[in-house]
Amino acid sequence: MTLLQIDRALYLFIVVAFMMAFPPLTLAAAEGQGEDKILIPPPPAIAATAHILLDANSGRVLAENNADSRLPPASLTKIMAVYVAFNELTKGHLQLDENVNVSPNAWRTPGSRMFIEVNKQVTVSELLHGVIIQSGNDASVALAEHIAGDESTFAEMMNQQAARLGMTNTHFTNSMGLPNPEHYTSARDLGILTRTLIKDYPEYYKWFSLKEFTYNKITQRNRNKLLWSDETVDGVKTGHTAEAGFCLVASAVRDNMRLISVAMGTQSERARTAENRTLLNYGFRFYETHHLYKGHEPLKETRVWKGNEKFLNLGLADDLYVTIPRRKYKDLKAVMNFDQRIFAPVKTGDALGSVNVSLAGEVIADQKLIALSTIEKGNLFRRLYDAAILLVKK
The missing domain is CATH 3.40.710.10 (DD-peptidase/beta-lactamase superfamily)
Structure with missing residues (x-):
């Protein structure tokens, strides 16, 4: 056996020994043990039609x-x-x-x-x-x-x-x-x-x-x-x-x-x-159940182009609640998606995006982001000025 073959055999021995000592995580282990794992028993059997x-x-x-x-x-x-x-x-x-x-x-x-x-x-x-x-x-x-x-x-x-x-x-x-x-x-x-x-x-x-x-x-x-x-x-x-x-x-x-x-x-x-x-x-x-956001309260301020106002508050039409397994609140993830270029006119209540709440990769709540106020078209100077800025941004 050559020196190279000895080195390869020794390497394989070390790898196998390591894998035996530290086996790969199973799915259950990766998700956590005890209270960290989502363990909800099936609903009870109910004697009703x-x-x-x-x-x-x-x-x-x-x-x-x-x-x-x-x-x-x-x-x-x-x-x-x-x-x-x-x-x-x-x-x-x-x-x-x-x-x-x-x-x-x-x-x-x-x-x-x-x-x-x-x-x-x-x-x-x-x-x-x-x-x-x-x-x-x-x-x-x-x-x-x-x-x-x-x-x-x-x-x-x-x-x-x-x-x-x-x-x-x-x-x-x-x-x-x-x-x-x-x-x-x-x-x-x-x-x-x-x-x-x-x-x-x-x-x-x-x-x-x-x-x-x-x-x-x-x-x-x-x-x-x-x-x-x-x-x-x-x-x-x-x-x-x-x-x-x-x-x-x-x-x-x-x-x-x-x-x-x-x-x-x-x-x-x-x-x-x-x-x-x-x-x-x-x-x-x-x-x-957790109350995450109140309806009609600003959640995000965004730029509005060619309007009589520069900025617009976005929010939800209704309060947003989520019901989740106990002790999983810290694992919630909320993402706001909205149009990056919003042009006037905008009316109160217009849907301009969404709020997505997920747990363990599953979306459990999805509500529209709406305009919380009305913004009319700006004057000619404002529209031309914003158009020039947008050309530069392209």
Whole structure:
């Protein structure tokens, strides 16, 4: 063996020995160990026909099954009924202290009742409490007739709102949830609706946390049992028919994080309570939500060419939230992409870029960067001057 061959053999021996002593990192090791690694167990199995769990602020879905199936909603319908009423209140078309005359049709409505009396007057506020807390079908019909003239017209108002909110698997034929082949919604659509109601009408949403309501000397308790067993729960609505099974939409807030759970078609009152509790506990245990940027606040100042102003602030139309695995906030990466050459005129709200937030290489949030002010065209001198500068920059 020559000296060169001996050197090569010695080199190979050293390399093999080093590799045996220090094996290459596996993927799991490269991603980190213990708390540094993203280890989220799969969502729990839920004994329901359909369910969904989502964060109210970011909109991120944390668990779901059959979430787009069209199912009978029973009294979960009333979430949309009161949403329409809240919208009418906000527009000034309705007043809380406004009196409503109870029709024989409303009084005769079967199912759960508020016990309003025919030809008696009751206020809009009382009816809303009766719908939300007592799940009164009679109250729902009385409210629908007062707002729209009759219940079928009110159902069309509900459908219009559903279409506006993007509830693509929803259609209503009545205000209360009595069975009808053309009356259906989905777990996802109920999540969308509840999220919007909480955001748009916080002053009215607080009524969903009330545990009881007394009308006509009759006190009825809220059927949402989570209000008694979990102090972080502040709503939302139960429902039950033989066709729909036992249903519940629930919402809770812990450490400034709000989650919404929907379970449809469970076997009992106890089951709908337990399954929603399981969903909420899973979400709060393994995820956290962060408020990254406020809407309509400057995030970036950029140059505007040929305008009556030189600089423009860019921001977001809405607050930006992200929901991520716990203890991963430090690993978030945010990148702003925007047009490098923006020319006047620019109007407030014009989309000029985006904010992308990623975690472990995956984009988890993407919102448009918009102009926060209007910049008109500059005078002739300004336009010519900027054009000359741009020629030099080429």
